[in-house]
Amino acid sequence: MTSTAAVPSAPGARPVVGHLAAFLRAPLAFLRGLPAHGPLVEIRFLGKPLVVVCDPELTRAVLVRDRVFDKGGPLFERLREAGGQGLASCPAAEHRRQRRLMQPAFHHSRFPGYARIMTERLDIALRRWHHGQTVDLAVESRNITADVVLSAVFGTSLDPGLHGRLAADFDTLLAGFTRHTLLPKRLRKVPTPGNVRYDRATRRVRSSMADLTAALRRRVDAAADGAPAEDNLLSMLIASRDPGSDLPALSDEELVDQAVTMYSAGTETTAGAVNWALFLATTHPAVLAGLTAEVDSVLGGRTAGWDDLPRLTYTRQVLTEALRMYPPGWFLTRQTEQDTELGPYAIARGTVIAYSPYLISHLPDLYPDPERFDPDRWDAHGGQPQVPVTVFGGGARKCIGDEFSLIEGVLMLSSLLSHWRIDLHSHTLSTPRLPQLTLNPGPMTATLTARRHARVAVR
Ligand code: HEM
Known part of the structure; x- marks a missing residue:
């Protein structure tokens, strides 16, 4: 069947800016309103059309046909400035090879080892806090997830100087990301203070990662001479070789691409999920009571470890529901590589397609009363709950860190509540002025009260 129908346009476009003002003003409400206009809807940002997929089956069709709907569009062009051609941003033609090299690191057999790293890093972080302290959980959670990813990727905990610099540079990148994605190239190149800061942060993230990679290469070489492996x-x-060759599979530059990719894909995302779960639980007393009861009976005041996971089922339900309501990767794009069809519509080569885990997670047909925070949606009666549709993407480009982050999220959420009572200073959050790459809550200031029975211990 040949389809010729044109994708309908969303109403409300303004001269020049199109739908951009409405999107920037209230991005989530804007996305929730799009499915009323059809399964695919065209919107315009500053004259540039963008087709948003509003249907779960068509979203799946886009994700599965990853050579037709390849990584691309302004979002991935910006991501490539920092992450080069790493696993998350490389084109499909490069992807299978990279994924094959990387997949063994995310094999099930490695999870107990990663969980041990997570418990260790959590223990250190939680021991640093003290009774009565006021913290910004947005910062603290991000520091913990950064530490975990870097321990898993580089095998070292970070020295505090580098840690602070990386975090600050990433903040600058995230703060400027949307603006840089939307601005035409000639305006991005004007040396305004914001552009200069953004470019400098991009370069420094890469040079910090290059330093870490070089240090690791020296340790790998030393291991060949008898130092610990x-x-x-x-x-x-570093050790991997292309099939049938003795040459390294990845150049130094490509190794840095992967390091930046893992850091950026694995830090803000998991931290955001845990913070939303904490925020939603603390503003829903019945959920918090259920969560605390489970944490106390399973952990008895300890930090959580791998062996506790099968019994932390309600904690996982709460995290899953937080991921559904506020999926960290909330708006992603693809570039159409050939004329094709999608459902009843013809899609021309070059069309930029957007899919939104947030939009799909809020469809009432999939999740009745989608604005209600209800961890019981995910009650798997003692088993592990499913994951909300598309929250980790899909097809060949599905998140490689999905299980890693769920394990980390459950260990983190349960351990935080095992050791500390968390009193948020405000039950309303101030969101960033512009929507960011990840859908994280803004600052989350809280006072910590030590829970009496708590003791910090590594399992
Ligand atoms: C709650 C936490 C996380 C969420 C919600 C999440 C979400 C996603 C999504 C939606 C994608 C697909 C992007 C697209 O379609 O363009 C993705 C890809 C990816 N994620 Fe995650 N992610 C999370 C945690 C992690 C962690 C912890 C890591 C690494 C340790 C990671 C590494 C990656 C990588 C490398 C890709 C690209 C995979 C590929 O193209 O083969 N993510 N993630």
Whole structure:
């Protein structure tokens, strides 16, 4: 069947800006309103059309046909400035090879080891806090997830100076990301203070990662001469060879691409999920009571470890529901590589397609009363709950860190509540002025009260 129908346009476009003002003013409400206009809807940002997929089956069709709907569009062009051609941003033609090299690091057999790293890093972070302290959980959670990813990727905990610099540079990148994605190239190149800061942060993120990669390569070389062997993602990549060849599979530049990719894909995302779960639980007393009861009976005041996971089922339900309501990767794009069809519509080569895990997670046909925070949606009666549709993407480009982040999220959420009572200073959040790459809550200031029975211990 040949389809010729044109994709309908969303109403409300303004001269010049199109739908951009409405999108920037209230991005989530804007997205929730689109499915009323059809399964595919065209919107315009500053004259540039963008087709948003509003139907779960068509979203799946886009994700599965990853050579037709390839990574591309302004969002991935910006991501490539920092992450180069790493796993998350490389085109489909490069992807199978990279994924094959990387997949063993995310094999099930490695999860107990990663969980041990998570418990250790959590223990250190939680021991630093003290009774009565006021913290910004947005910052604290991000520091913990950054530490975990870097321990898993590089096998070292970070020295505080580098940690602080990376975090600050990433903040600058995230703060400027939307503006840089939307601005035409000639305006991005004007040396305004914001553009200069953004470009400098991009360069410094890469140079910090290059330093870490070089240090690891020296340790890998030393291991060949008898020093203790390294066992982490990057050392595995350094040692990998292309089939039938003795040459390294990845150049130094490509190793840095992967390091930046893992850091950026694995830090803000998991931290955001945990913070939304904490925020939603603390503003829903019945959920918090259920969560605390489970945490106390399973952990008895300890930090959580791998063996506790099968019994932390309600904690996982709460995290899952938070991921559904506020999926960290909320708006992603693809570039159409050939004339094709999608459902009843003809899609021309070059069309930029957007899919939104947020929009799909809020369809009432899939999730009745979608604005209600209800962890019981995910009650798997003692088993592990499913994951909300598309929250980790799909097809060949599905998140490689999905299980890693769910394990980390459950260990983090339960351990935080095992040791501390968390009193948020405000039950309303101030969201960033512009929507960001990840859908994280803004600052979350809270006072910590030590829970009496708590003791910090590594399992
Ligand atoms: C709650 C946490 C997380 C969420 C919600 C999430 C979400 C996603 C989504 C939606 C995609 C697909 C992007 C697209 O279609 O363009 C993706 C890809 C990816 N994620 Fe995650 N992610 C999370 C945690 C992690 C972690 C912890 C890591 C690494 C340790 C990671 C590494 C990656 C990588 C490398 C890709 C690209 C995969 C490929 O193209 O083969 N993510 N993630």
